[in-house]
Amino acid sequence: MLFNRRGFLQALEVFLYCALVGLIFWKGNEIFGKVNSYFAPVLVLLLFSTSALICAAIVLYKPYKLFIADKKKEALDTVISTTIWLFGFLLVFFGAMLIF
Numbered sequence: 842m843l844f845n846r847r848g849f850l851q852a853l854e855v856f857l858y859c860a861l862v863g864l865i866f867w868k869g870n871e872i873f874g875k876v877n878s879y880f881a882p883v884l885v886l887l888l889f890s891t892s893a894l895i896c897a898a899i900v901l902y903k904p905y906k907l908f909i910a911d912k913k914k915e916a917l918d919t920v921i922s923t924t925i926w927l928f929g930f931l932l933v934f935f936g937a938m939l940i941f
Contacts, residue, residue: 847903848922854899855923856930862892 865872865888876884900923907916 844925845918845922847919848924849926851900851903851919851923852926852930855896855927856934858892858895858899862888 900920904916904919907913907919
């Protein structure tokens with residue numbers, strides 16, 4: 842089954858994490874003040890790299906454990922389900938952005 846619960850929850854976790862990082866970008870000047878130095882681009886790149894690692898861990902940790910436990914089909918279904926749900930969240934967010 843491609844639309845499993847685990848895939849939905851993993852996609853929801855990634856969406857919420859991205860919403861938190863988006864909030865930091867949106868309110869960054871208010872939180873950190875204006876930064877005119879070398880540190881700002883380095884901070885953004887570190888945040889990007891850390892975010893990629895966190896999202897990969899959210900999406901791939903459980904499928905990795907399933908794959909090692911020789912449950913390859915369930916692992917693949919989880920990754921595909923997460924991808925589909927995440928794409929669905931993206932479409933809903935685009936729709937909300939257009940409406941508001």
